[in-house]
Amino acid sequence: MKKKIIRPTAKEDAAITKAAMSDPDSLPLTDEEWEKVKPRLVRGRGRPLGSGIKEQVTLRIDKDVLDFYKSKGEGWQTFINQVLGEVKRESKSISIVEKKLNKGALIANKFKAAA
Numbered sequence: 001m002k003k004k005i006i007r008p009t010a011k012e013d014a015a016i017t018k019a020a021m022s023d024p025d026s027l028p029l030t031d032e033e034w035e036k037v038k039p040r041l042v043r044g045r046g047r048p049l050g051s052g053i054k055e056q057v058t059l060r061i062d063k064d065v066l067d068f069y070k071s072k073g074e075g076w077q078t079f080i081n082q083v084l085g086e087v088k089r090e091s092k093s094i095s096i097v098e099k100k101l102n103k104g105a106l107i108a109n110k111f112k113a114a115a
Contacts (some may be wrong), residue, residue, distance in 0.1 A: 054081075
C-alpha cells in the first residue's frame with residue numbers, strides 16, 4: 001500500500017519555518033554555502049543512469065550465437081552493439097547480406113548446416 005504524503009498547511013509551514021529560523025544552532029544554508037554542498041551530493045544505490053541514447057529491446061538470438069558472444073566475457077552486450085554498429089557503418093557488407101537473405105541463400109545454408 002502506497003503511503004500518503006501529509007503536507008503541512010501554509011499556517012503550519014510558517015510556524016515550522018519560524019521555529020527553525022529562531023534556532024541559532026540550526027540556521028539554514030546560504031545560497032553560497034549550498035552551492036559548495038551540491039557538487040558533493042552522490043547518487044545513491046541502484047542501477048546506474050543510462051546514457052539516454054540507447055533503447056532496451058528484447059531480441060531472440062540462436063543459442064550458439066549467444067554463447068559465442070557471452071564467451072567474450074564481461075561486456076558481451078556492448079560488444080554485440082559495437083559489431084552491429086560496425087555492420088551499419090559498412091553499408092556495402094550489409095547490402096550483400098540483405099541480398100542473400102532476400103534470395104533465401106542464408107536461410108537455406110543455415111538449415112543445411114543444421115541437418
